[in-house]
Every structure is written in C-alpha cells, then in structure tokens.
Amino acid sequence: MSKRLLPRAAMENLLKKAGAERVAEDAKDALKEILEHQAERISKHAITLALHAGRKTVKGSDVRLAAK
Numbered sequence: 001m002s003k004r005l006l007p008r009a010a011m012e013n014l015l016k017k018a019g020a021e022r023v024a025e026d027a028k029d030a031l032k033e034i035l036e037h038q039a040e041r042i043s044k045h046a047i048t049l050a051l052h053a054g055r056k057t058v059k060g061s062d063v064r065l066a067a068k
Helices: 008-017 025-052 060-067
Strands: none
C-alpha cells in the first residue's frame, strides 16, 4: 500500500462531480494512483524548471508550465 497522499473520498467526489452516480472502491483507487503518478511527474518537471531559473522555490507558474 502506498503512502496516503490523496484521500479516496476526494476521488469519489471528483468522479461524482463528473457525473458518476455510484463509485466502486477500485475506481477510487485507480483514479488516485493515476493522479498521484501525474502529480509526481509534474512536480519533478516543475522542480527542474525552478532550478533552471536559479531558484530553490517552486512557483505556481513552474507547476502550470510543467503541466502543459
């Protein structure tokens, strides 16, 4: 089991907000795994951008650019 970064309840809320009537536990887990993987990928890229700019601080603009 991985560290708890994103709660399952948040995954259920996202799926329901998107229109799901009911959400299975494995759907919550799948979305959680995918979002955490994407977040890690974006975070690493944002850190690279901040370091390239000569900063130790990651800014929102770094994250937005990394997500493109």
